[in-house]
Every structure is written in C-alpha cells, then in structure tokens.
Amino acid sequence: MLNVFTLANGRLVQEEVESLYDLTQLQPIWVDMESPTPEEKFWLKQHYGLLIPDDAVDDDIEESARFYEEDNGELHIRSDFLIDDDEPHSARVAFILNQSNANLRSYNVLFSIREEEVPVFRLLRLRARRTPGLISDAKEVLLNLFDADAEYSADTLETIYDELDASSERILSGEVTDTEASDVLGSIARHEDLNGRIRRNVMDTRRAVSFMMRSKMLNAEQFETARQILRDIESLDSHTAFLFDKINFLMDATVGFININQNKIIKIFSVASVCLLPPTLIASIYGMNFTYMPELEWKLGYPYVLALMVASAVIPMWYFRRKGWLK
Numbered sequence: 001m002l003n004v005f006t007l008a009n010g011r012l013v014q015e016e017v018e019s020l021y022d023l024t025q026l027q028p029i030w031v032d033m034e035s036p037t038p039e040e041k042f043w044l045k046q047h048y049g050l051l052i053p054d055d056a057v058d059d060d061i062e063e064s065a066r067f068y069e070e071d072n073g074e075l076h077i078r079s080d081f082l083i084d085d086d087e088p089h090s091a092r093v094a095f096i097l098n099q100s101n102a103n104l105r106s107y108n109v110l111f112s113i114r115e116e117e118v119p120v121f122r123l124l125r126l127r128a129r130r131t132p133g134l135i136s137d138a139k140e141v142l143l144n145l146f147d148a149d150a151e152y153s154a155d156t157l158e159t160i161y162d163e164l165d166a167s168s169e170r171i172l173s174g175e176v177t178d179t180e181a182s183d184v185l186g187s188i189a190r191h192e193d194l195n196g197r198i199r200r201n202v203m204d205t206r207r208a209v210s211f212m213m214r215s216k217m218l219n220a221e222q223f224e225t226a227r228q229i230l231r232d233i234e235s236l237d238s239h240t241a242f243l244f245d246k247i248n249f250l251m252d253a254t255v256g257f258i259n260i261n262q263n264k265i266i267k268i269f270s271v272a273s274v275c276l277l278p279p280t281l282i283a284s285i286y287g288m289n290f291t292y293m294p295e296l297e298w299k300l301g302y303p304y305v306l307a308l309m310v311a312s313a314v315i316p317m318w319y320f321r322r323k324g325w326l327k
Contacts, residue, residue, distance in 0.1 A: 012128030110138035278312030
C-alpha cells in the first residue's frame, strides 16, 4: 500500500495514488509504503529513480548497515518502533531521504518502508492534519516520527506503572493464593518484557537521531528539536531502570508468597507425622507376640490401648496449637 502525503496550508494531506501518472502529478514530502507491491516499487523507480532493496526491513541486517549515506547523497536509516498490543514487539522501518540538491544537502522527500501498521505513524498523521505548521519538510517528518516514538514509549511506561501498582496491591494486601500468584507472575513477566523492549527502542531512536545530527543535514531549529528529543529519551532511561527494580521486587515478593504457601503444606505433613508417631509406636508394641494375649487376661485391653493411642495423638496436636504452630 502506497500512502503519499503533501503539504497544504501547513497541514499534512494524504493523496490518492492509483497509478504512476497520479504519482507524477504530486509533489509529496513523505511517501509511506506498507508492504509495497512490485508495481508500486516500479513506480518509485520510474519517477524518483529510487531502488528499494529487498532486505530493507529485514531483522538480521548488520548493525553497521542501519545508518549510511549512498554515493548519490541518499540517507538510509533503519529504526525500530514499538508496538504495544496483545503481543508487544518492535517493527523495523526503513527510511530513505531523497536528496534533491547534493551541494546544499537539501532533502525533499522522505520514503518509509514497513511491513505492518505502526501506531506512531498513525499518531503523526493525526497531529499533522490538525496542527498547522507542525511539518515543513521531509526532515521534520522524520524528526516528528522519532519524537512521537519517544512519547509513545513514555505513555507505555505510564501504563506499566499503573498495572504494576495493581499487581502490588494484590501481592501486598495479605493472603495470596497460588492462583493469584501465578496470575501476577504472568503479568510481571509481560511487563518485564515490554519494559526491556522500550529500553531497546529508545536506544535505537537515540542512535537514529544522533546520526541525523552528525550528518549535518539539520538546520539550527531542527538541530535543537533533535537535542530535545535526546533529552526526552534520557529521561526515560531512569524510568525504565526504576521499573526493572520494581519488577524484580514484585517478582521476589510473589515467589516468596508461593514459598510460604508451600511451606504451610509441608508443615501440615510434618505435624501429622509427629502426631501419628506415638500411636504408631503404641500399636507396634501392642502387636508384639506375648506369651499371654492381653485381651484374654484383661477385657479392657483393647479399649485401653485405643484410648492411649488417641490421647498420644491429641496431646501433641493440642501442644502445637497452643504454641501457634498450626496457624
């Protein structure tokens, strides 16, 4: 799918493109491609001379090849964007800044290639349509994408804070069953994975913004915007570190409650074995072979030994209960 955006009265406007002719009639600043077809790639090659590599969004690409400049002046940036859904993951997006004037380092079109819908892109489109003057050229599109990505990561961190607070209330409120502990452990594991992805995502965004600053492609105002994005990303580092500590604490507390529940079960068996030891001993002694059977010489022999066995079991139970060992 080919999404072409132009500027109209300071706002980002999406244009319908159904053929190569439609593309030639527009002057876009951003061409966004989601799973582009071979035909759409051919249109871009014919009109812009842009050759999109087949491995543009591959995950196994070398780290050193994620930021580079072609001989014709094109800048290539590959960056990851967070997607927080039922299965949080990162989506690889390839950016190509097409240079219209190599001497002035002027970039007039931003091309983005991705395989799935990214929330940050949808957020930027919504903002650019509602806020005049937010975007003036292709470089600001890319900067605003990275800015929105940092903000999206911050919003996701706030969600993790709220969900961890709910888990804390469940764990620290008092008695915790094994079922509740299992649910909390699953939730904490998801938060730990998501927090790690956010940390990796902001690290990748920091590298991309730093590359743009080093390439000397930004003007003074855009350079200051890039510095502000880096400051926002640095502020997120402390939050992710704090969340890792909080997650580890909740993990240890949850495992501790599970161990307590297991120890209660083991304690029951231990008490039962101690209480049943005296009756077992009495029954063993009474079952020995005697010259004269006690029940033949003493009619109350059986009732006596049965009462003795019950008493030998009840007395330890009473003692343990008085000590509070059965609570």
